[in-house]
Amino acid sequence: MKVQISGLCKKYDGKPVLNIDNLTFEQGRIHVIIGPNGSGKSTLVNIISGLEKADHGTVAYGSNQKRFEEVRGSITLVMQHPYLFNTTVFSNIAYGLRCRGADKKQTELLVKEAAEKVNLSAFLTRKAATLSGGEMQRVALARALVLKPELLLLDEATANLDPESIGIIERVIRDFQTATGATVVFITHNIFQARRIAERVYLMMGGRIIEEGSKEKTFGNPESRITREFLRGELIF
Amino acid sequence: MDNITNGFFGALELILSGNREVYGIIGLSLVVSFVSVIISMFFSVPLGIVIGMNRFPFRKAVIMIINTLMGLPPVIAGLVVYLLLSRSGPLGYLRMLHTPQAMVIAQVLLVSPIIIGVTLAGVKDRGNLIQKTAFTLGANRCQALWTIIKECRTSIGASLVAGYGRAISEVGAVMLVGGNIKGHTRVMTTAIVLETNMGNFDQAIAIGIVLLVLFFILNILLQKYQGA
Numbered sequence: 001m002k003v004q005i006s007g008l009c010k011k012y013d014g015k016p017v018l019n020i021d022n023l024t025f026e027q028g029r030i031h032v033i034i035g036p037n038g039s040g041k042s043t044l045v046n047i048i049s050g051l052e053k054a055d056h057g058t059v060a061y062g063s064n065q066k067r068f069e070e071v072r073g074s075i076t077l078v079m080q081h082p083y084l085f086n087t088t089v090f091s092n093i094a095y096g097l098r099c100r101g102a103d104k105k106q107t108e109l110l111v112k113e114a115a116e117k118v119n120l121s122a123f124l125t126r127k128a129a130t131l132s133g134g135e136m137q138r139v140a141l142a143r144a145l146v147l148k149p150e151l152l153l154l155d156e157a158t159a160n161l162d163p164e165s166i167g168i169i170e171r172v173i174r175d176f177q178t179a180t181g182a183t184v185v186f187i188t189h190n191i192f193q194a195r196r197i198a199e200r201v202y203l204m205m206g207g208r209i210i211e212e213g214s215k216e217k218t219f220g221n222p223e224s225r226i227t228r229e230f231l232r233g234e235l236i237f
Numbered sequence: 238m239d240n241i242t243n244g245f246f247g248a249l250e251l252i253l254s255g256n257r258e259v260y261g262i263i264g265l266s267l268v269v270s271f272v273s274v275i276i277s278m279f280f281s282v283p284l285g286i287v288i289g290m291n292r293f294p295f296r297k298a299v300i301m302i303i304n305t306l307m308g309l310p311p312v313i314a315g316l317v318v319y320l321l322l323s324r325s326g327p328l329g330y331l332r333m334l335h336t337p338q339a340m341v342i343a344q345v346l347l348v349s350p351i352i353i354g355v356t357l358a359g360v361k362d363r364g365n366l367i368q369k370t371a372f373t374l375g376a377n378r379c380q381a382l383w384t385i386i387k388e389c390r391t392s393i394g395a396s397l398v399a400g401y402g403r404a405i406s407e408v409g410a411v412m413l414v415g416g417n418i419k420g421h422t423r424v425m426t427t428a429i430v431l432e433t434n435m436g437n438f439d440q441a442i443a444i445g446i447v448l449l450v451l452f453f454i455l456n457i458l459l460q461k462y463q464g465a
């Protein structure tokens with residue numbers, strides 16, 4: 001699903017934290033947003049995922065420029081610190097399907113399939129609270145992907161995880177994207193990770209997108225001086 | 238000493254022989270407090286969730302008032318309901334004073350701040366995160382609310398148990414609005430007061446034992462909830 005953003009502004013307590021004139025996430029690509037802490041990355045995806053309201057501006061979804069309410073069921077967000085429901089892994093992954101009233105057989109099938117993708121088949125009956133951080137995040141990813149979203153948003157979903165989980169999550173996202181043609185927006189702090197999975201890269205700073213382009217261009221030949229400094233790690237944040 | 242030992246054995250006999258009056262009193266106590274908690278639950282739990290999760294003007298003041306009301310002296314609740322229901326009061330025409338219904342009203346007043354307050358405290362820190370999570374997975378408002386209730390079930394359960402414990406052990410409110418009428422509005426606490434005053438220690442001790450056992454069960458339940 002394509003996402004077109006225009007004139008988006010957001011202030012917290014009078015302090016502007018987001019100010020984006022025009023930004024388009026094309027259908028069927030992996031977009032990676034990088035940028036220092038507090039630059040507004042989470043605020044941006046929270047607005048796109050309908051969790052927060054912008055003060056001004058619009059987000060239009062799909063090629064027919066639909067409103068959020070019309071596409072709500074096709075968007076999911078995976079957060080950095082996911083909240084897992086106090087129940088089994090199975091029920092966590094099944095949550096969204098049950099909300100949609102999917103039938104039992106279908107749900108079971110899809111949940112098992114999703115759990116297998118994230119290497120958690122053996123964990124289905126475990127209580128979510130007993131999992132490690134990496135396993136929890138894989139559950140969060142599985143319960144988002146099982147809904148077959150057309151727009152998948154991930155907010156630092158691999159920050160502070162073990163390398164094995166990071167590897168699994170990156171692979172699953174890539175496979176999911178190729179298989180379904182979904183649009184992916186992936187926020188990360190990690191420039192190496194951005195290089196691994198991005199097709200397009202966006203650098204955010206002070207609530208603005210200050211550089212955007214293909215991975216090759218952004219990493220190979222960035223336009224702005226700030227981007228070069230950021231990529232060389234010279235910007236302290 | 239004779240008083241106590243005699244009273245104690247008399248009490249055991251009353252309990253074990255299934256004394257009608259004693260069990261009637263216990264039954265009424267259990268029912269009045271249970272009905273009060275159930276009625277209160279239907280508005281206090283949602284109210285606790287709403288107050289816990291939303292920002293609004295004077296929120297801190299509202300929470301402070303609720304916390305203060307959690308310790309409201311039962312006689313005050315009794316007095317308020319008494320004044321409302323007395324012959325010359327605004328609701329006097331209902332003729333409800335000195336009925337179990339009046340006792341329920343007073344106890345609802347008493348337990349609601351507890352149910353609201355404990356629910357609120359349990360929901361405050363996690364409610365919004367749960368709601369957001371539910372929303373991002375496609376839940377509608379009702380489903381999200383139900384998810385919050387399920388996720389905070391231990392706090393909500395604890396609030397109900399705490400409310401029940403308070404209702405069943407208070408004297409002031411039920412005494413004032415119920416009137417302690419034999420066979421009609423006499424409950425465990427008011428019966429103990431009366432029988433002790435009249436020197437009928439058998440009955441007082443018998444009911445006291447039951448109340449104590451109940452109190453222990455409730456507290457064990459509460460600790461289980463809070464430990465979970």
Ligand SMILES: Nc1ncnc2c1ncn2[C@@H]1O[C@H](COP(=O)(O)OP(=O)(O)O)[C@@H](O)[C@H]1O
Nearest residue numbers: 012013017035036037038039040041042043044
């Ligand atoms: N709920 C909030 N209330 C007040 N300020 C906030 C809130 N959420 C975010 N901010 C502020 O907005 C700015 C952008 O935050 P955020 O979008 O979380 O940045 P990032 O995800 O890039 O680290 C930060 O300065 C942060 O302190």
Ligand SMILES: [Mg+2]
Nearest residue numbers: 041042155156
């Ligand atoms: Mg963030």
